[in-house]
Amino acid sequence: MNFLLTHAPILIIALPLLGAFLTPLISRVHPKVRNIFVLIILMLTGFLTILLTRDVLSNGIRVYVLGAASSTLTTPTGYIMPVRIILETDALSVLMAMISVSLAFIAALYSWKFMENRTGLDKYYTLLLLLLAGMLGMELTGDMFNLFVFLEITSISGCALVAFYTDRGESAEAAFKYMVIGTVAALFVLFAVALLYGEYNALNIGYLASRIQYSFIDKIALVLLIGAFAMKAGSVPMHMWKPDAYGEAPSSVAIMLVASSLASLYALLRVCFTLYGDVLNTVVVGWVIIILGILSIFVGVTMALVQNKFARLIGYTAVAEVGYMMLGVGVGLASIANGSIADYGLKAIQGGLFHVMNDALDLGLLFLVAGAVFYSTGKSDLNRLGGLAHNMKYTTIFFIIGLAAVSGLPPMNGFASKLMIYETAYQLNPILSIIAILASILMLAVFVKVFHSAFLGPRLKEYENVKEVPRSMLIAMGILAVFIIIFGLFPDTVINTIVEPAANALIDYQGYINKILGLGGV
Amino acid sequence: MFGTLETSAGYWNAIIFVIAFVVIALVVYILRAFGEKAYKKDSEQTKPFLSGNPEPEKENVHIRAGNLFWGFTEALKDYYTPAVKEHTGIVNDYVYWFVIVLAVLFIIIGVGT
Numbered sequence: 001m002n003f004l005l006t007h008a009p010i011l012i013i014a015l016p017l018l019g020a021f022l023t024p025l026i027s028r029v030h031p032k033v034r035n036i037f038v039l040i041i042l043m044l045t046g047f048l049t050i051l052l053t054r055d056v057l058s059n060g061i062r063v064y065v066l067g068a069a070s071s072t073l074t075t076p077t078g079y080i081m082p083v084r085i086i087l088e089t090d091a092l093s094v095l096m097a098m099i100s101v102s103l104a105f106i107a108a109l110y111s112w113k114f115m116e117n118r119t120g121l122d123k124y125y126t127l128l129l130l131l132l133a134g135m136l137g138m139e140l141t142g143d144m145f146n147l148f149v150f151l152e153i154t155s156i157s158g159c160a161l162v163a164f165y166t167d168r169g170e171s172a173e174a175a176f177k178y179m180v181i182g183t184v185a186a187l188f189v190l191f192a193v194a195l196l197y198g199e200y201n202a203l204n205i206g207y208l209a210s211r212i213q214y215s216f217i218d219k220i221a222l223v224l225l226i227g228a229f230a231m232k233a234g235s236v237p238m239h240m241w242k243p244d245a246y247g248e249a250p251s252s253v254a255i256m257l258v259a260s261s262l263a264s265l266y267a268l269l270r271v272c273f274t275l276y277g278d279v280l281n282t283v284v285v286g287w288v289i290i291i292l293g294i295l296s297i298f299v300g301v302t303m304a305l306v307q308n309k310f311a312r313l314i315g316y317t318a319v320a321e322v323g324y325m326m327l328g329v330g331v332g333l334a335s336i337a338n339g340s341i342a343d344y345g346l347k348a349i350q351g352g353l354f355h356v357m358n359d360a361l362d363l364g365l366l367f368l369v370a371g372a373v374f375y376s377t378g379k380s381d382l383n384r385l386g387g388l389a390h391n392m393k394y395t396t397i398f399f400i401i402g403l404a405a406v407s408g409l410p411p412m413n414g415f416a417s418k419l420m421i422y423e424t425a426y427q428l429n430p431i432l433s434i435i436a437i438l439a440s441i442l443m444l445a446v447f448v449k450v451f452h453s454a455f456l457g458p459r460l461k462e463y464e465n466v467k468e469v470p471r472s473m474l475i476a477m478g479i480l481a482v483f484i485i486i487f488g489l490f491p492d493t494v495i496n497t498i499v500e501p502a503a504n505a506l507i508d509y510q511g512y513i514n515k516i517l518g519l520g521g522v
Numbered sequence: 523m524f525g526t527l528e529t530s531a532g533y534w535n536a537i538i539f540v541i542a543f544v545v546i547a548l549v550v551y552i553l554r555a556f557g558e559k560a561y562k563k564d565s566e567q568t569k570p571f572l573s574g575n576p577e578p579e580k581e582n583v584h585i586r587a588g589n590l591f592w593g594f595t596e597a598l599k600d601y602y603t604p605a606v607k608e609h610t611g612i613v614n615d616y617v618y619w620f621v622i623v624l625a626v627l628f629i630i631i632g633v634g635t
Contacts, residue, residue, distance in 0.1 A: 180617065184617055223631050230623070237622070237623065240611075240619070244611070306606065344531075347528070382587030383588045410536065410539050411543075416534060423529045424530045452587075
């Protein structure tokens with residue numbers, strides 16, 4: 001167990017990576033064996049993530065140096081700066097890793113039946129595991145160049161997965177757009193990394209954070225990083241790829257794309273709070289994030305209202321949901337003054353991070369419901385659906401839970417996190433809360449439209465013989481629904497256990513720096 | 523108290539909400555029990571009255587998604603027309619927006635602070 005714990009940071013990335021390349025081989029044995037293999041890999045990765053999470057929450061930040069005599073030897077004798085590839089995991093990293101692994105497990109479980117009749121599933125599962133490895137790498141790395149590499153891995157595997165329905169031209173088009181956006185974003189991240197490397201001769205985030213001057217070059221790098229990661233997270237006005245990709249990808253892939261967007265949001269936070277934590281003009285950058293967040297909320301939800309394709313509509317609400325997270329975190333950043341954060345600012349960050357978890361669950365469930373409807377009816381056009389509640393009772397119940405959660409209805413999880421965001425944003429500027437609350441009401445209207453048009457109404461002739469989806473798909477949706485209810489009923493436990501430590505880790509850039517420089521007792 | 527979340531300006535307890543919901547639902551159920559009992563299921567009473575016109579087939583009266591919130595979108599036509607138009611679906615435009623955001627951020631962060 002000690003060995004596993006010591007090497008957990010790298011094993012968490014290596015396991016899905018190794019699993020990805022073994023999957024095509026195991027697929028030769030039998031498809032069922034392959035599916036079980038993928039689930040076992042994901043369960044092992046989840047187990048290691050839980051181990052690491054427990055360790056980080058009780059013992060603080062963990063560093064892991066690859067290729068060194070000791071996994072904690074960040075700066076060998078004779079060196080003045082950290083060398084080698086270093087992973088640095090704090091409470092925020094493990095929170096994000098937990099989200100990514102959980103969604104990947106749900107996606108694989110759901111795919112068992114959902115993708116059963118498709119060909120090329122060896123490639124599908126390989127890409128799914130690669131996408132997870134990329135996300136986990138982004139979340140656990142302590143190195144800017146590795147962040148770029150893992151971002152590329154997520155973009156490439158995500159693009160191939162979006163194009164998985166190769167028989168549909170729209171999927172290929174959406175994948176092409178996803179590829180262009182991913183490549184442009186990665187290119188600008190690489191440019192920013194090159195600027196920082198040229199100036200400080202280093203790539204390690206902690207070391208860079210300790211040296212950064214906020215020079216003109218640093219500001220350019222910051223602009224490039226904020227722009228690129230905000231686009232990958234799906235912030236307005238750089239959000240347009242998101243409904244395209246989410247709407248055309250298989251539903252099991254869409255929930256992985258949700259996790260991938262959240263990984264990009266994590267990178268944005270890491271840049272603003274840690275890399276530039278010591279020198280950032282927090283008010284200006286905080287307000288930049290707030291404005292991007294408010295725009296995302298408003299445009300995302302209003303555009304969702306006029307959509308008639310199920311998954312595409314959820315794609316637009318995903319834009320709005322990212323806006324809520326950015327609003328919460330932006331309020332926290334803007335409230336930092338003279339190196340200390342206001343009480344409401346800390347709560348705002350907690351609200352934002354709690355909403356990251358809730359968004360993964362809520363949108364994940366809604367995408368799976370959209371997939372279930374498509375699986376049973378072969379249609380995703382809301383204008384052609386109706387009366388499905390007669391034949392798909394469990395799916396309808398799961399949709400109602402997802403609807404209530406994403407719209408912020410009490411007592412669901414979305415209400416708790418949104419309430420924290422409303423109250424804290426109000427203390428910075430009441431207009432922000434008013435827009436956020438009105439948008440949340442509109443979000444409810446959006447999903448009431450879906451509920452009415454797809455599930456309510458008389459039993460339509462064309463769907464008389466529609467059946468409920470298979471058990472594995474119901475279990476996948478059920479797991480998410482159970483977590484939504486538990487997180488909604490006991491938000492304080494979730495906040496105290498993992499969200500508060502993650503928020504504290506986010507603002508404690510000095511602790512992150514000290515750990516890498518060996519000042520905090522490595 | 524168990525389950526109480528501090529939300530900066532106030533508190534939230536979902537358990538109390540659920541208890542209150544159950545209590546109110548019970549009260550509503552009891553009140554309902556005192557209601558009119560002359561209702562007969564599957565009788566003429568359940569049919570809608572459409573000014574004397576015959577009731578159309580149920581499948582034909584299902585309001586489809588495209589017709590919902592028509593009034594809302596019509597009232598906000600000045601917003602929706604350009605907003606929908608701006609979502610061209612052309613990837614070049616997506617990259618243009620990215621460049622515009624970078625330019626604005628550069629002015630705000632790079633030059634302004």
